Amino acid sequence: MLSTFKQMAHAFGDVVFPPVCVHCGGIVERGKKPDAFRYVCARCEARIEFVAEPCCTTCGHPFYGESAGERVCEHCESLAPVFNEGRTAVLFKGAARSLVHALKYHNACHALRDIETVFKRSPRVLELARGAVLVPVPLHPRKERERGYNQGRLVAECVARAAGGRAAGVRIEMLLRRVSDTVSQTLLDRATRRANLKNAFSPASGARMNAGLKYVIVDDVFTTGSTLNSCAAALRRAGCVNIDVITFGHG
Numbered sequence: 001m002l003s004t005f006k007q008m009a010h011a012f013g014d015v016v017f018p019p020v021c022v023h024c025g026g027i028v029e030r031g032k033k034p035d036a037f038r039y040v041c042a043r044c045e046a047r048i049e050f051v052a053e054p055c056c057t058t059c060g061h062p063f064y065g066e067s068a069g070e071r072v073c074e075h076c077e078s079l080a081p082v083f084n085e086g087r088t089a090v091l092f093k094g095a096a097r098s099l100v101h102a103l104k105y106h107n108a109c110h111a112l113r114d115i116e117t118v119f120k121r122s123p124r125v126l127e128l129a130r131g132a133v134l135v136p137v138p139l140h141p142r143k144e145r146e147r148g149y150n151q152g153r154l155v156a157e158c159v160a161r162a163a164g165g166r167a168a169g170v171r172i173e174m175l176l177r178r179v180s181d182t183v184s185q186t187l188l189d190r191a192t193r194r195a196n197l198k199n200a201f202s203p204a205s206g207a208r209m210n211a212g213l214k215y216v217i218v219d220d221v222f223t224t225g226s227t228l229n230s231c232a233a234a235l236r237r238a239g240c241v242n243i244d245v246i247t248f249g250h251g
């Protein structure tokens, strides 16, 4: 009886709010599998580029068709990372990008379900998250008030759930705070961004770091890596030793 009611409620919901693809606006057919996308249509789903090895160990960007050996990734050759390894689930374009944009700029928290689905299909990312303290990149308090939430934290929650949560030794701690208000970072060149970000983060009040634990900084997107590196530097100054990075997308 209950399941019939649920089916009816779902059917009714789909008539009133048909699931529409966040990228192309087309109707999304309800998939049979539990991990089917809900807001990405089959055509756009097929174009999501999941990252596979070989890829850069700093930013996670794939190396296409290159043979093994020493290589310098063009995305982070000037980064000088203070974290160990960075992994990313997908390339930040197409429907993957639209999912994050829906979350960030259109208050579309329903996109989180599909973001979690992407992580569930990214075993290398989940492997890095297991047994770790996930540290979301903090927003400046003013910006978080405006937006009403920190998308980095929501993305970290998706990673935690996809990785198996507490049972997999994953937990989330807001260990950092953003001290400088870096509003229009995207308009600045790389060098200026990096200089601005140098001391942009510090430990949150009451944060306790443990040199024996594994920390993973989580953000929605890896662009230049300077924000993530600045977070890693703040964690390191506060006593963390083992620091990795996970991002949803690279772009």
Ligand SMILES: [Zn+2]
Pocket (backbone or CB within 6 Å): 021, 022, 023, 024, 025, 026, 040, 041, 042, 043, 044, 045
């Ligand atoms: Zn679509």
Ligand SMILES: [Zn+2]
Pocket (backbone or CB within 6 Å): 056, 057, 058, 059, 060, 061, 073, 074, 075, 076, 077
């Ligand atoms: Zn790289």
